[in-house]
Amino acid sequence: MISKRVSYICDDNLINQCNRLPAVAGRASMVHKLIDSYGLTKSLKIVRPTFASYHDLRKFHSELYVDYLKSIKEIDDDYMANAEDEEHGIGYDCPPVSNMFDLVSTIAGASITAARCLVFGIADVAINWCGGWHHAQRFAADGFCYINDIVLAIETLQQKFHNILYIDLDIHHGNGVQDAYNLSKSVFTLSFHKYEPGFYPGTGGLDDIGLLSGKGYSCNFPLHAWYSDETIDYAFGQIFPDVFKKFKPDAIVVQCGADALAHDPQGGAKLTTHGYHSCLTKIIDMDKPVLVLGGGGYKFPNAARLWTSLTALLLGVSLDENIPEHDYWTQYGPDYTLVVEPMLTKDTNKKDYLDQCINIIKENLNYINIKPLEAPTLKEKKNDLESCDKKAQTDSIFKRFKSNLTKNQNNDMTQLDVYEFLE
Numbered sequence: 001m002i003s004k005r006v007s008y009i010c011d012d013n014l015i016n017q018c019n020r021l022p023a024v025a026g027r028a029s030m031v032h033k034l035i036d037s038y039g040l041t042k043s044l045k046i047v048r049p050t051f052a053s054y055h056d057l058r059k060f061h062s063e064l065y066v067d068y069l070k071s072i073k074e075i076d077d078d079y080m081a082n083a084e085d086e087e088h089g090i091g092y093d094c095p096p097v098s099n100m101f102d103l104v105s106t107i108a109g110a111s112i113t114a115a116r117c118l119v120f121g122i123a124d125v126a127i128n129w130c131g132g133w134h135h136a137q138r139f140a141a142d143g144f145c146y147i148n149d150i151v152l153a154i155e156t157l158q159q160k161f162h163n164i165l166y167i168d169l170d171i172h173h174g175n176g177v178q179d180a181y182n183l184s185k186s187v188f189t190l191s192f193h194k195y196e197p198g199f200y201p202g203t204g205g206l207d208d209i210g211l212l213s214g215k216g217y218s219c220n221f222p223l224h225a226w227y228s229d230e231t232i233d234y235a236f237g238q239i240f241p242d243v244f245k246k247f248k249p250d251a252i253v254v255q256c257g258a259d260a261l262a263h264d265p266q267g268g269a270k271l272t273t274h275g276y277h278s279c280l281t282k283i284i285d286m287d288k289p290v291l292v293l294g295g296g297g298y299k300f301p302n303a304a305r306l307w308t309s310l311t312a313l314l315l316g317v318s319l320d321e322n323i324p325e326h327d328y329w330t331q332y333g334p335d336y337t338l339v340v341e342p343m344l345t346k347d348t349n350k351k352d353y354l355d356q357c358i359n360i361i362k363e364n365l366n367y368i369n370i371k372p373l374e375a376p377t378l379k380e381k382k383n384d385l386e387s388c389d390k391k392a393q394t395d396s397i398f399k400r401f402k403s404n405l406t407k408n409q410n411n412d413m414t415q416l417d418v419y420e421f422l423e
């Protein structure tokens with residue numbers, strides 16, 4: 001692999017704020033300390049993140065949602081979510097957090113800063129392990145994600161780069177990012193994830209390939225439970241080069257959610273660090289600017305193992321398997337090594353199934369570069385969204401579009417405002 005100039009977005013405030021995310025409380029410190037214990041921070045260009053402003057967040061999120069986040073100040077331990085909270089997705093899996101705006105503007109600001117490192121050409125690769133919150137929707141929090149830092153980073157990248165390829169390696173479908181760009185042909189979303197009945201978020205099937213002018217510019221590889229390094233290596237190796245060749249991205253964003261690792265309590269796959277290494281190596285070898293983000297990962301020592309080893313991979317250095325002594329060393333027992341313990345559970349993905357998926361996906365890639373439909377008028381877009389809504393009643397994004405359109409008729413936002421981020 002060619003050696004790269006790697007920027008690492010980090011400061012104490014980013015770590016402290018990311019530590020406050022309820023689903024991954026304290027994880028950011030563990031990850032950073034492990035990276036630091038290996039001395040990798042000496043080889044990285046450490047970039048201090050800026051805060052995302054209200055205006056920055058509005059480049060994707062709705063005015064109602066950002067205003068709501070801004071209104072959340074002190075939250076007591078016994079706080080009960082009310083109807084307004086639930087309307088904004090705040091409650092069960094996204095509990096309210098004190099001073100919410102500080103949290104979201106820090107995390108979003110870090111991914112925007114990473115994108116700026118690539119836009120300004122000061123790095124070939126920019127890392128924000130505190131980012132990668134791919135489920136957050138324009139109007140609401142969802143699936144542990146309060147702010148969609150990924151979409152905001154992609155919007156920043158598009159100041160310089162036209163075609164952006166988004167790759168999602170988290171065990172969950174990257175629904176929030178795909179929803180944002182379902183109609184777009186300048187952002188291609190490619191997600192590999194577990195797709196089983198009842199598994200969150202329930203979207204990301206083979207036929208979920210984008211809509212209207214964006215048809216063919218979303219690609220999902222739905223995998224069965226317990227997918228292994230061999231499976232992801234085969235699936236990714238068959239699909240990624242074709243997507244790259246056809247779509248011709250100018251920059252790549254990769255979400256490296258660590259919850260597809262073996263033993264993750266929210267997961268159900270059995271990857272080790274090798275599966276992720278193999279995908280990231282193929283991405284980096286394409287020699288395009290790459291934004292690298294974190295995401296899920298609920299067995300914290302394993303998330304730290306993965307992201308430390310990926311940081312080393314990007315720097316082109318190899319690490320001693322034995323973890324150096326540091327503040328969190330005791331949490332890496334009983335072996336105190338970088339190795340993610342493999343699982344004996346059988347991978348339920350048969351080669352026949354993978355080949356069937358690969359054939360269908362390759363067929364769908366033929367939509368790329370076909371002259372797109374004429375850009376629809378706003379009225380046509382509204383009608384199309386309403387007819388899509390009927391077909392996809394379980395897809396919450398359409399319901400939200402529709403409710404927002406209804407709200408807009410009496411509100412100060414114009415219909416154009418609803419669509420501006422989709423163009």
Ligand SMILES: [Zn+2]
Pocket residue numbers: 170171172257259295296297
């Ligand atoms: Zn996940």
